[in-house]
Amino acid sequence: MAVKYNTCLLIDDNYIDNFVSRKILESSKFAENIIVIQSAHEAIDALRSERIKPDVIFLDIRMPQMSGFEFLKQYELLEINNKRNVKIFMLSSSLDPNDMNNSLSNKYVARFVHKPLTHEALEELCT
Template identity: 70%
Template structure:
């Protein structure tokens, strides 16, 4: 079985959402390695320091201390190559402003509603 991605970074403050999403990612063999960060600031530091070099990032919007959009502002300032990294906004938000902001962000590949499903992953990998 071919694994679409080498390293997947999941950024979400909710432990249960991370648990469920990670299990779905593992069950679908989406990536060789799945790394979870509950803090966007911790994820930024890991990316800046080169500790994590993801091919794909799943990013929540609504998180305390730093939102997904604030993460993207920090991400934009990182001196790392971003051309090979796909970012999927994974959120339960139904706010049309969030969706428009996701669609207009140059780093967001696609907005996906929680919960993540195997069907949604299959469509991403196709």
């Protein structure tokens, strides 16, 4: 796979999941830059200040302090350039159909992806 995106932001509180996802993203050449943030609060702050300008975001659902769904509510309030063009993929191990339905009903979420992230899943996201 050729480089598809300039900057990919991975938001997940789990170190092991981040390690695996980052390796898959790097080996697939999914993005030129891969940024990992383990807190949704920190990610919102980085986006608000425009220190990070991602093309794509992989967002976990279940995180302490701020869930992926709470992140999406805060994301809605952000006044940043190109917000509507950022692709957000919910990346979760959740098997709860409500999580999938809530994800896909959000106007910013492009797809729901089950953990662990795989090369095959990335291929599907790029088609």
